[in-house]
Amino acid sequence: MRIVFAGTPEFARTALEALLAAGHEVPLVLTQPDRPSGRGMKLRPSPVKALALEHNIPVAQPRSLRLDGKYPEDAEAARQALLDAAPDLMVVAAYGLILPQWVLGLPAHGCFNIHASLLPRWRGAAPIQRAIEAGDAQTGITIMQMDAGLDTGDMLLVKTLPITPEHNAARLHDELAVLGGQAILEAVRELEQGSLQATPQPSEGVTYAAKLDKSEAPLDFSRPAAELARRVRAFDPVPGATVLLPGLDQPVKVWEASALPGPMNAAPGTLLAATAQGLDFATGDGILRVLTVQKAGGKRQPVSAFVQGWAPESR
DSSP: OEEEEEEEEEEHHHHHHHHHHTTOOOOOOOOOOOEHHHHEEEEEHHHHHHHHHTTOOOOOOOOOOTTTTSOOHHHHHHHHHHHOOOSEEEESHOOOOOOOHHTTSSSSSSSSESSSSSSTTTTESSSHHHHHHHHEEEEEEEEEEOOSSSOOOOOEEEEEEEEOTTTOOHHEEEEEHHHHHHHHHHEEEEEEOOOOBBBBOOSSOOOOOOOGGGGGOOTTTBHHHHHHHHHHTTTTTTEEEEETTTOSOOEEEEEEEEOOOOOSSSSOOOEEEETTTTEEEOOSSSSSEEEEOOTSSOEEEEHHHGGGGGGGGGG
16 A cells, blocks of 8 residues: 655654555655754754655654644645655554644545554553553554544454563553554554444543653652652653752752552651662652662662662661
8 A cells, every 4th residue: 555654753763764665656755843052052853753764765853733723834835745655554653743734634534543552541741650650560553543532533443462460661662562563563453454443432431641851750759659659650651750859959860669558657758768678768658769860960770779879868
């Protein structure tokens, strides 16, 4: 099939790789404009653009797709590129721009979205992180026929994946990216065979995965330890959970922690112990044992190494 692909980060690159490896023709890729990154803050292409260029695929990077918006010239250029591409289908994965109706209706079979949750749970921007944070037992990939709503379109194919205590957001992201590539290939194959069935999303169970914000990073020790341990996993690598330790001017990032039972005889946030086994904090329910940390400007290190150069009782 002639498939226009729209996506930006590594999650989307994995799906594009799968489509190319399966032999589908990709006449055009849409991705976000290059962004400054790294120490020199040089403009760098998105992972999807880098892959497209490796395969000599034309790339469009409009700042908006709204013909009546702030960048109408970008939208008009993208519209012409899409018309020239004459796609059977558009596949969208973590693109980052809203698709107006003229885009949704342009391909012969519309636009399929690769969404990293079991819709209608966790519509929105951060489904991977919010599923871990909430303690969900499973997540997955939903291939959805896009409409004008926020992740409200009909479901075309669903694949599930268990969430284990070993999953942080980075690891779950990578596994879901691979699953997303497999799922879109299966959906396209069923589309070609005429066997793809659309199912409306149920009205029950709708939740929204709010965009991650740096203001969420500080751990709120009034919350239960189990919830905080999940948040640590959910916020790895971004934005990273943080805690301010005695004797340090800047918060340290917490990359690994576990919840332990404990008596509620100390105020939440009290540092109960600092040993090679971990930093133990009183919480609203139980004890949070911090196992891996990172000082500002430093590298991740186990608490057993961190405490050798930091002794709270002497500060």
